[in-house]
Structure formats: structure tokens, C-alpha cells
Amino acid sequence: MKEEQASSTAFTVVQGILYTARRSDLRGLVDDEMVKACHKILAASQEGQRRLRQLNSFWFRGIARVLERLTLPGITVHYVLRKKFIEDYVLESVAKGATQVINLGAGFDTLAYRLSQENPEVNFIEIDHPATHKVKVEALSGPDTPKDNLHFIPVDFAKQKLEDVLRESSAFDKDRSTVCIVEGVLMYLDISDVSHLFQALKELIHAPVRCVFTAVEPMSEHPKSFGPLLKLYLGMKGEPMNWTCLCRDMPAFVEKQGYVLGMVADADEFKRRYLSSDYKGFLHRGEYGVTVERL
Ligand SMILES: C[S@@+](CC[C@H](N)C(=O)[O-])C[C@H]1O[C@@H](n2cnc3c(N)ncnc32)[C@H](O)[C@@H]1O
Structure with a gap:
């Protein structure tokens, strides 16, 4: 990603969620609290305000539909579905005793x-690149943001080791049963960095560790889910795709990392869980959700 820029x-993920929230055929898929929180984050920066203005533009909504088809068809609904899957898993993990949530x-x-507002006993840590982190911290600096159990730590994975940063942070508690999120x-x-990340989490946390993450299948597997302009778009944004893993290879990958596979949820599973059976929209099939644990 570009060094100085969030x-x-x-930004595109949040904008996609708000875009989906306004779709009349998907009413109720994104709840009001989520919409409010997304607005709050976007409203705090110039780029976010630009994205909000775009959402109100009739022309932009038309162009966005075409752009989505040319890059990642179905991706805006998929953002919402993957977030619902992750939230359900985090809530289930908290119900089973996790008292720390780390979002990488x-x-x-x-x-x-x-969730930090509703679960004061759970310690929440967010980790992100310093440029993105700065925008988020400014957006959530108000009095309604929990101070004791919600922590933001800036890390550039390209320059720093996750384990060094967490070990040095007073926000992190190695003895808490933890659920980690690695989404998108x-x-x-x-x-090598993907493997390192899973190893580091195992070694850092001296209590049960659960992870929920998303993985991408090679583009050749789903030609309809990866549009002709995708590579160009990601290259321009400075976020090219590096690691992909076939759904069917995921059990072996997880075993190699020393974790136990929970579930692999593809587009059909997301649809079964969160969309009505007569939903006719295009389902993005390039990315899937995975849960693993080391108890
Ligand atoms: C596609 S966004 C996903 C954001 C969020 N997980 C979601 O799904 O809504 C990718 C995230 O990875 C972060 N990221 C990319 N390169 C990074 C790096 N070198 N160090 C730390 N974070 C990085 C970006 O700042 C960005 O927030």
C-alpha cells in the first residue's frame, strides 16, 4: 500500500457496505448500528467525505455498478456477508470464553x-498500517468510544514484526483466550508472511487461540468473479494480490500451520446463512471465510 496514505x-470496503445498505432488494441485511458506525468513520476524513458524497450521487451509483462488474462482480454484497460471518464467529467465541479480540x-x-461498548469485559485490539490507523483513531476519538477495552496499535507489517509490537504493548494480554480476525x-x-503470522499468533498467545480469516482463490478458478480491470485497479491502488489458496487446499494449509480447521465457508454457505433463498444477485466466489483454532 502507499506509504503515507490510508x-x-x-475506504472501498466501508463504502461498499453503505452502498449495499441502500439497496432496496437487500433491506435489513446491514443493521442501523453498522450504518451509523460506517458513516462516523467516513465523515471524519476528506477522502471519507468524498466517498459519502459519491454514494449520494445518482451518476456514481450507476458507474459503481459497471466498475464492480469490471473488477470484482458481487463484491459489495460479499463485503457485508463476510463481515456477518466474522461477527457471528467472534460472538460465538466470546460466548465460549474468549476475552480478547485482535483484528489484524x-x-x-x-x-x-x-462490540467493545456492549462487552466491557472483552479486550479489543485493532492493528493496522500507521496511515490507515491515524484516520481511524481520529474518526473514533469522541466520548462514546470505549477507552479502557478498545486499543489501536499502528504496525507496518512490511517493516515491523507483529510479535515485537504486541509483546511491547500494554494493551495486549498473552494470557487471555483470544480470537483473531484477519479479513481481506x-x-x-x-x-512466508502469511505462515509467519499464524506462527506468531500461536507463540504469542499462551491461552486458546481462535482465528477467523478470509482467503482468496486463484483468479483462474472463478473467471466470472474477477473482472478484466481488477489487476489494473489493484496495481493503481498499490495493493497487488500475492497469496491465494484453493478452498480444497485449505485443510492441508491449516494443518501445516499447526491449527485445527473449524469451517470453510464459501459463497453458497454465506448465501444459505444470510440471504433469502430467492436472492438472484451475482455471488462473488473469489474469496471465502475460514475458522481455525488452537486450544
Ligand atoms: C482491504 S483492507 C481490509 C480492511 C478490513 N480488514 C476490512 O476487511 O474491512 C486491507 C487492510 O490491510 C492493511 N494493510 C495493508 N498493508 C499493510 C501493512 N504493510 N501493514 C499493516 N497493515 C496493512 C490496510 O491498511 C487495510 O486496512
Whole structure:
């Protein structure tokens, strides 16, 4: 990603959620609290305000539909579905005893902000690149943001080791049962950095560790889900795709990292869980959700 600029794709994810929230055929898919939190984050920066203005433009909504088809068809609905899957898993993990949630490459995700208000006993940590982190911290600096159990830590994974930063941080508690989120991030890393991340989490946390993450399948597997302009778009944004993993290879990958596979949820599973059975929109099939644990 570009050194001094907040992640463009982090802005795009929030904008995609608000775009989906306004779709009349998907009413109720994005709840009001999520909409409010997304607005709050975007309203705090110039780029965010630009994205909000775009959402109100009739022309932009038309162009956005075409752009989506040319880059990642179905991606805006997919953003919402993957976030619902992750939130359900985090809530289930908290119900099973997790008392720490760490979101790696959190971007402008609103889950920790929302859940930290309702779960004061759970310690929430968000980690992101310093440029993206700065925008988010400014956006959530108001009095309604929990101060004791919601922590933001800036880390550039290209320059710093996750374990060094967490070990030095007073926000991190190695003895808490922890659920880690890595959403829409691993595809930007090299395979060695992906493996390193899973190893580091295992070694750092001296209590049960659960992870929920998303992975991308090679583009050739789903030609309809990856449009002709995608590579150009990601190259321009400075976030090219590096790591991909076939759904069917995921069990072996997880075992190699020393974790136990929970579930692999593809587009059909997301639809079964969160969309009505007569939903006719295009389902993005390039990315899927995975849960793993080391108890
Ligand atoms: C596509 S966004 C996903 C954001 C969020 N997880 C979501 O799904 O809504 C990718 C995130 O990875 C972060 N990221 C990219 N490169 C990074 C790096 N070198 N160090 C730390 N974070 C990085 C970006 O700042 C951005 O927030």
C-alpha cells in the first residue's frame, strides 16, 4: 500500500457496505448500528467525505455498478456477508470464553468499536498500517468510544514484526483466550508472511487461540468473479494480490500451520446463512471465510 496514505481498499470496503445498505432488494441485511458506525468513520476524513458524497450521487451509483462488474462482480454484497460471518464467529467465541479480540489489518471495520461498548469485559485490539490507523483513531476519538477495552496499535507489517509490537504493548494480554480476525488482508502478503503470522499468533498467545480469516482463490478458478480491470485497479491502488489458496487446499494449509480447521465457508454457505433463498444477485466466489483454532 502507499506509504503515507490510508488504505484505499479500506475506504472501498466501508463504502461498499453503505452502498449495499441502500439497496432496496437487500433491506435489513446491514443493521442501523453498522450504518451509523460506517458513516462516523467516513465523515471524519476528506477522502471519507468524498466517498459519502459519491454514494449520494445518482451518476456514481450507476458507474459503481459497471466498475464492480469490471473488477470484482458481487463484491459489495460479499463485503457485508463476510463481515456477518466474522461477527457471528467472534460472538460465538466470546460466548465460549474468549476475552480478547485482535483484528489484524482492521481497516475501517466497525466490529471492535461496536462490540467493545456492549462487552466491557472483552479486550479489543485493532492493528493496522500507521496511515490507515491515524484516520481511524481520529474518526473514533469522541466520548462514546470505549477507552479502557478498545486499543489501536499502528504496525507496518512490511517493516515491523507483529510479535515485537504486541509483546511491547500494554494493551495486549498473552494470557487471555483470544480470537483473531484477519479479513481481506492475507492476499496482499507473501506466503512466508502469511505462515509467519499464524506462527506468531500461536507463540504469542499462551491461552486458546481462535482465528477467523478470509482467503482468496486463484483468479483462474472463478473467471466470472474477477473482472478484466481488477489487476489494473489493484496495481493503481498499490495493493497487488500475492497469496491465494484453493478452498480444497485449505485443510492441508491449516494443518501445516499447526491449527485445527473449524469451517470453510464459501459463497453458497454465506448465501444459505444470510440471504433469502430467492436472492438472484451475482455471488462473488473469489474469496471465502475460514475458522481455525488452537486450544
Ligand atoms: C482491504 S483492507 C481490509 C480492511 C478490513 N480488514 C476490512 O476487511 O474491512 C486491507 C487492510 O490491510 C492493511 N494493510 C495493508 N498493508 C499493510 C501493512 N504493510 N501493514 C499493516 N497493515 C496493512 C490496510 O491498511 C487495510 O486496512
